[in-house]
Structures are given as C-alpha cells and as structure tokens.
Amino acid sequence: MKTIFEKANVGAITLKNRIIRSATQEGAAEQDGHITEKLISIYEKVAAGGAGAAITGMVGVDENSRVFPHMVKAYDDDFVSGLSKIVNKVHTQDCKIIVQLAHCGAKANPDNGNKPLAPSDFVLSEDKSAQSMTKEEIQSVIHSFALAAERCKEAGADGVQIHGAHGYLLSQFLSPFFNKRNDEYGGDISNRAKIVFEVYAAIREKVGNDYPIWIKINGEDYVSEGLSLEECLWVCCELDKLGINGIEISGGIGISPESAATRKMSSSDKEGVFAQNAMQVAEKVNASVISVGWYRTPDMIEEWLNKGKIQAISLCRPLICEPELPNIWGSGNRRKSKCISCNKCYDFKSGFGCKVFK
Numbered sequence: 001m002k003t004i005f006e007k008a009n010v011g012a013i014t015l016k017n018r019i020i021r022s023a024t025q026e027g028a029a030e031q032d033g034h035i036t037e038k039l040i041s042i043y044e045k046v047a048a049g050g051a052g053a054a055i056t057g058m059v060g061v062d063e064n065s066r067v068f069p070h071m072v073k074a075y076d077d078d079f080v081s082g083l084s085k086i087v088n089k090v091h092t093q094d095c096k097i098i099v100q101l102a103h104c105g106a107k108a109n110p111d112n113g114n115k116p117l118a119p120s121d122f123v124l125s126e127d128k129s130a131q132s133m134t135k136e137e138i139q140s141v142i143h144s145f146a147l148a149a150e151r152c153k154e155a156g157a158d159g160v161q162i163h164g165a166h167g168y169l170l171s172q173f174l175s176p177f178f179n180k181r182n183d184e185y186g187g188d189i190s191n192r193a194k195i196v197f198e199v200y201a202a203i204r205e206k207v208g209n210d211y212p213i214w215i216k217i218n219g220e221d222y223v224s225e226g227l228s229l230e231e232c233l234w235v236c237c238e239l240d241k242l243g244i245n246g247i248e249i250s251g252g253i254g255i256s257p258e259s260a261a262t263r264k265m266s267s268s269d270k271e272g273v274f275a276q277n278a279m280q281v282a283e284k285v286n287a288s289v290i291s292v293g294w295y296r297t298p299d300m301i302e303e304w305l306n307k308g309k310i311q312a313i314s315l316c317r318p319l320i321c322e323p324e325l326p327n328i329w330g331s332g333n334r335r336k337s338k339c340i341s342c343n344k345c346y347d348f349k350s351g352f353g354c355k356v357f358k
C-alpha cells in the first residue's frame, strides 16, 4: 500500500513524499531570461509548502526556444549562478529540484527575430508561422539540450526533465499532426521519436550514468492525427531501455480546448485525467512513472497510486493556488484543493500566482 507521505525513490531521486510540483512556467525571469529574486522566492514558497520535489518551469535551451522574454534561458553561463541560488534555497527544505529543459518549436518567439522552428512548415495563426528545420538545426538543438543539462548539473540541480509534451518542439516531432517530414526524422514513430532519443543520448553523455534524467511526454495528443497511446508506450519502452529514470505522463498539444493539458475542470470531471495512460506506461517500464493532471484530493491521489505502479503524482495549479497544500494534507487535514482550475493563473502580465484566492 503506497501512501503520499512516505519516503519514495522516484526517478533515481529519494523524495520525502510522493508529491511533486509539476513544471510551472512563472514568467518571472528578467526581460533577458535571467533568474530573479522574485523567481527564487517562488521556489522558496513551493519548497516550504512541503512538496517532495519541484520541477522548474520550462527553461529555454537556445535562442529560438522561448515563448516569451520572461522565460528563463539556460543558454547563458549566468544561468548556473542563478539556478544554484534556487537549488540552495530549495534544498534547505529537503525538497529536490529538477529542471525542465524545453524548446518551444513552432510556439516559440525567437530572440533573434527569426521565424520559429518546427519539424515541418506550420501555420500557427494568421501572424505566426514556423519553418521546417534543417538537419543542422536539429543537431544544434540536440547539442543545446545537452549543454543546458550540463549547466543544471553544475548548479547542483537533482536532475533534468526533457519537455517532450504539450505540443512544444519534441512533442511536435513525435506528433504526426505537426511532423510531415519525409526524412529519417519523420514518418513512422521510430523516425518521429529519433530526435527525442538523440536528445536523451546527448544529455546522458554530458551528465553521466548516475545523473537523473526524466521526460514529460503525452500519453495522447487528443487531436486527430496526433500521437497515440500505443506510440507513446513504444517511445517510453525504448527510452526505458536507454536508461531514462523518470517518465511523467501528461496529454494534449494545446491546439484546441480538447487538446489542452490544462483543461478547465467541471464538477463531473474525474481527478487524474491522464492517470489511465500513466498506469499503462508504468506496467511496461522500469523507470518511475509520475502522473500529472487534475489531482485535487489526497484520497484520489492515494487511490490512483494504489491502482497500479504509478510512483508519484505531480500538481501544478493547486500549488500555484496554495503552495502550502502538501503541508496541510500532511498535517492530517485532507480537504480538497481550493483550486477551481479556472486557468486565470496563465495571466502572467498581472504577475505570477492565483488570481482568485490571493
């Protein structure tokens, strides 16, 4: 019988409990992507709130990778000193920290004014289109992921997570919805996943065999012509053979309300929206599987933990709303999260945080 509040080995990291703060973009970096005191204080609050680990908001691996200027950039040596300040604060609370490395692909707004890059030419909106990547650009991105991971290790982070979900670059390669290539990076799933395997291998080579590498990946894309569960299972099994340590199962590519990873929840919706898919992955791999999406009560979390082999769950919106929620639950008060999943926390212009319960 698994319980939330017990020590657990998750993705080659020992956690004090099974609650992880899922990657949460804060939009709190400087205009130039540098880590700020404000960002450090957000992590202090998450760690003091009792989560066993925090996965950082996605950090950009190169100058074509970020969605907006206030997203942290990892392609700068200053990143190491900024990140190490976060690491030190978080570690004082016995909370572990994993850095999410991302390239936003077609959804990015490149620093250099170039067009965003994607597996294939893609029109995102009337005024935004992305261009198909050359093989040199693919190799350059892979190298940037590896350099960014090396910086995370140097800063003392406990591990890195490759962002392979939600319709960002690696998810775009995995998804036939975006990926129309006819070279070795497009076509069947073994080709579409090639860049993911190469990113993993390049990171592993830089950080060594003992350093935890996790991935966040969609169980399904929830669009026609999207990544299927069967394909996700295959990719996870291959990554498992290569030695990945943790796999967080999410879903959706954010191209329609139905394909959003952060759909608004209605009262009839069940907690653990992607948990069935996570359970199926967990049946097949040795890596630890983390389930994210719509967990709001400790009872439902423990129910899903004990239905199968899921090792931990991760929370995003509930910890924006109440960073102290793990401590509240740990003290014996097992009430529901106050979060109503309204998604107003996406409004970064008015500052990071819950806009309903201040």
Ligand SMILES: Cc1cc2nc3c(=O)[nH]c(=O)nc-3n(C[C@H](O)[C@H](O)[C@H](O)COP(=O)(O)O)c2cc1C
Pocket (backbone or CB within 6 Å): 022, 023, 024, 025, 026, 056, 057, 058, 100, 163, 165, 166, 216, 250, 261, 262, 292, 293, 294, 295, 314, 315, 316, 317, 318, 343, 345, 346
């Ligand atoms: C404001 C906000 C920022 C997010 N930023 C990220 C991110 O940087 N990387 C990521 O993988 N997911 C991100 N997500 C998605 C969450 O990690 C999570 O997968 C999703 O919100 C579902 O979990 P929840 O129901 O606990 O919120 C974000 C979600 C929100 C609401």
